[in-house]
Amino acid sequence: MKLQEHQALDAFAALSQGTRLQMVRVLVIAGKAGLPAGVVAEKVGASSSSASFHLSHLEHSGLVASKREGRSIIYTADYDALSGLVQFLMADCCQGHPEIIAGAAAAVASCCQPQDGANA
Amino acid sequence: MKLQEHQALDAFAALSQGTRLQMVRVLVIAGKAGLPAGVVAEKVGASSSSASFHLSHLEHSGLVASKREGRSIIYTADYDALSGLVQFLMADCCQGHPEIIAGAAAAVASCCQPQDGANA
DNA sequence: CCTTCGTTTCAACGACTCTTGAGAGATTGA
């Protein structure tokens, strides 16, 4: 999934705030099961209303999704959107300049290489 | 080059603004030679003072560099920083979740593959 | 029904962002 420009702008804006970047991290680590809002708030050290504000922001930007589960509202990272953001960044940087991508490709390799042939 | 968190935050903030994202695009396309401020301003449709504001913002964030050349001030995209930003994004997304990276790796492959063995 | 729990919504406030237009710096050529 490749993002549209306005989606990418929203996503960059979402990630340009420390609390929100940390929230994304926390939710990515939490995996597909996600985490209730309160736990996210606690992990990033935000008040409940502040956390709610940032989580809606992230949800609006498409980077996370939410679902109600009993009294809690569970937030999960949207891997597709995150992946799309990386793609957008590279496609927008790559325009005729593959040398920018070289370092990124190295990062792909060094960051996590469970399966070697990750290419499509 | 991998970015520090505060650098990444600044970079995301820089890219979260339409005019600035376009400026980065224009400068990446322009290549190592760069472009004078006035030309960048014209290409993105900004007034000279607005362009100056955004270009300083980008320079402060480390995404572009500037050098005086006669009357003009030439701006160039910093490929290292751009590459570092992609790396930061992937490393921060990759934490135990290589599946986010799969799509990104595909993008690396499809976006620009002049040399196949781009891995470090 | 009433209370408790988890979360969101609202209003208010200070801080920051972006735009505009006028003016100032630096560099070049006559």
Added chain:
DNA sequence: TCAATCTCTCAAGAGTCGTTGAAACGAAGG
């Protein structure tokens, strides 16, 4: 030196962002 060119800086104003605390909402349990 003077004028022209390119760019930056400054101040003012509208708009947006993030925080806080109080209040409201929905779900679960006694």
